[in-house]
Amino acid sequence: MSTNYAIYFDSSKCIACRSCQVSCKQWNDREAEITENRGSYENPAHLSSQTWLRITFREGTKQNNDPFWFFGRNSCLHCTDAPCVSVCPTGAMAHVNNNYVVVDTDWCIGCRYCVQACPYEVPRFNEKLGVVEKCTFCVDRVQNGYQPACVKSCPDSALEFGDRDKMIGKAKARIAKLKGQGFSKARIYGDKELSGQHVINILLDEPEAYGMPSKPKGTGTQIATDWGSGVAAAAVMATLPIAWAVNRRMNAKKEEK
Amino acid sequence: MSGPIILGHWNFWIVLYLWLAGIGAGGFLTAYYIDKKADAPGLLRKASWMGVITLILGSFLLLVDLGNPDRFWHLFVVFRLTSAMWIGSWLIAITAFLMFITALSKSKGAAFLAAVGAALTASYVGVLLTISAIPLWSNTLLLPWLFLASAFTTGAAALSLSKIGSQYSSVLNEVGKIYGILELIILILFVLWSFAATPAAALNMVVGKYIGAFWVGVLILGIAAPIYLEIKSDKINIAATGLMVVFGGLALRYLIVFAGV
Numbered sequence: 001m002s003t004n005y006a007i008y009f010d011s012s013k014c015i016a017c018r019s020c021q022v023s024c025k026q027w028n029d030r031e032a033e034i035t036e037n038r039g040s041y042e043n044p045a046h047l048s049s050q051t052w053l054r055i056t057f058r059e060g061t062k063q064n065n066d067p068f069w070f071f072g073r074n075s076c077l078h079c080t081d082a083p084c085v086s087v088c089p090t091g092a093m094a095h096v097n098n099n100y101v102v103v104d105t106d107w108c109i110g111c112r113y114c115v116q117a118c119p120y121e122v123p124r125f126n127e128k129l130g131v132v133e134k135c136t137f138c139v140d141r142v143q144n145g146y147q148p149a150c151v152k153s154c155p156d157s158a159l160e161f162g163d164r165d166k167m168i169g170k171a172k173a174r175i176a177k178l179k180g181q182g183f184s185k186a187r188i189y190g191d192k193e194l195s196g197q198h199v200i201n202i203l204l205d206e207p208e209a210y211g212m213p214s215k216p217k218g219t220g221t222q223i224a225t226d227w228g229s230g231v232a233a234a235a236v237m238a239t240l241p242i243a244w245a246v247n248r249r250m251n252a253k254k255e256e257k
Numbered sequence: 258m259s260g261p262i263i264l265g266h267w268n269f270w271i272v273l274y275l276w277l278a279g280i281g282a283g284g285f286l287t288a289y290y291i292d293k294k295a296d297a298p299g300l301l302r303k304a305s306w307m308g309v310i311t312l313i314l315g316s317f318l319l320l321v322d323l324g325n326p327d328r329f330w331h332l333f334v335v336f337r338l339t340s341a342m343w344i345g346s347w348l349i350a351i352t353a354f355l356m357f358i359t360a361l362s363k364s365k366g367a368a369f370l371a372a373v374g375a376a377l378t379a380s381y382v383g384v385l386l387t388i389s390a391i392p393l394w395s396n397t398l399l400l401p402w403l404f405l406a407s408a409f410t411t412g413a414a415a416l417s418l419s420k421i422g423s424q425y426s427s428v429l430n431e432v433g434k435i436y437g438i439l440e441l442i443i444l445i446l447f448v449l450w451s452f453a454a455t456p457a458a459a460l461n462m463v464v465g466k467y468i469g470a471f472w473v474g475v476l477i478l479g480i481a482a483p484i485y486l487e488i489k490s491d492k493i494n495i496a497a498t499g500l501m502v503v504f505g506g507l508a509l510r511y512l513i514v515f516a517g518v
Contacts, residue, residue: 003402009413031440033262035262038499041365044262045260046264048262048263049263050263051262059404080481083390086361087339087340087341087388087389088337088340088484089332089335089337089342090328090332090337090343091335108325108333109323109324109329109332110323110324110325111319111323112267112322112356113342115264115265116266116386116391116394116518117307117392118392123265124265126263126324129324130323130324131324131325132373144337216390217395221388222395223341226384226387227341227384227388229384229387229398229399229401230383230401231377232372233378233402233405234377234401234405236378237376237380237406237439238286238372238376238380238405240377241409241435242432242436244435245431245436246293246294246295246428246431247432248429248431249394249428249431250294250428252367
């Protein structure tokens with residue numbers, strides 16, 4: 001039995017040094033990219049096949065005019081009910097050990113349905129290789145008993161790694177402490193979302209403040225409602241109006257004759 | 258060092274595919290119902306060939322759009338019912354085959370099954386987009402309805418442009434009119450629902466970057482002007498109306514795909 005792992009990210013402790021962003025590139029052999037100064041420390045503006053992890057910067061003032069500066073972690077959350085896995089037509093995007101999500105780049109055909117399906121904008125297309133790439137949970141490190149590269153390089157305790165239940169326990173204790181300190185909106189993200197994710201986030205505000213959806217749609221519901229609407233549309237639109245239109249005109253023609 | 262950041266969103270290849278699949282499926286269904294009512298084997302054969310060609314051409318465009326086109330067969334050696342794209346690929350392959358049989362034989366059974374396949378295909382291209390995280394596509398359930406209505410208007414218009422279709426211009430005109438009105442109603446509902454669910458994307462579509470595609474391409478050229486011409490007179494300029502409708506269908510797919518991502 002393999003352990004059910006999770007990465008723990010505490011945005012309240014993150015100092016946005018971006019060591020994780022750099023070590024991810026180093027360990028995974030990702031190329032540098034040309035980016036633009038957008039007036040923010042956040043760089044690059046999006047994940048890509050060469051950037052599997054980035055720290056997001058959101059700043060502004062709250063309603064009471066207090067400033068805020070939120071640091072978020074934009075990378076694969078390794079969902080249990082993963083939209084990317086669900087929509088993949090070849091099975092190249094799949095769970096490893098019922099745990100993290102890895103794309104088999106030898107099997108991926110490059111259709112990019114996962115790019116459209118991920119609520120966190122994580123899978124990205126590599127034009128040179130013609131496949132989609134994303135965070136692998138450092139499967140090559142984890143399977144050999146090491147922490148993921150991002151966790152290893154974190155200089156404070158914002159990133160940790162271990163048994164998922166233990167990480168959730170840690171998160172709950174941290175939330176209780178943050179609430180005691182006056183962070184009334186502090187919350188866990190990832191313990192329940194999409195049937196539970198393998199990255200447990202500590203957020204200081206609503207997920208939207210970090211650019212994450214607070215209620216990502218489960219794949220089962222989405223498949224049922226969207227195909228339901230699709231089949232209903234076919235049953236209604238391709239029968240009654242066309243039969244009516246044809247009958248109306250053809251009967252009129254017969255009367256003319 | 259690599260160049261500008263590539264995200265990998267769908268682009269004009271999928272626009273053309275959605276458009277072609279709609280024309281083929283809608284044209285076939287229109288001819289199928291006319292043949293059922295008034296015995297029009299010539300028209301049905303024409304529509305079957307048009308369906309075969311548009312579906313194969315559309316699939317070919319998707320193949321070109323793949324990162325690794327030589328691996329397309331991976332899709333056909335696995336069983337993945339959760340993936341709309343997997344279901345749709347089989348659906349289109351089977352429907353094109355059934356249309357091919359219909360074109361060659363006079364099998365009523367094949368024609369019926371091809372009609373079912375065509376209806377599901379025209380709807381599937383909408384489902385493909387709704388099962389996603391793109392707000393404009395996934396926040397309403399109306400894309401299959403919108404694409405089906407447009408499949409009929411563009412399919413009937415494409416048929417009316419053919420030689421044999423001109424013999425059926427009055428009934429094709431009627432189909433275009435009724436589905437044009439339905440398309441208009443569904444489009445209005447789609448825009449209202451989108452405004453409620455995802456205002457930013459809806460604004461972008463109606464008054465933002467895609468203002469021209471929406472008002473001129475989709476609404477005026479694709480829907481309003483043809484309906485006006487179809488209602489006004491039976492002696493309309495069929496070719497001009499047909500071309501406007503077919504172009505409007507392309508504008509609709511462009512609008513939905515590009516305003517979404």
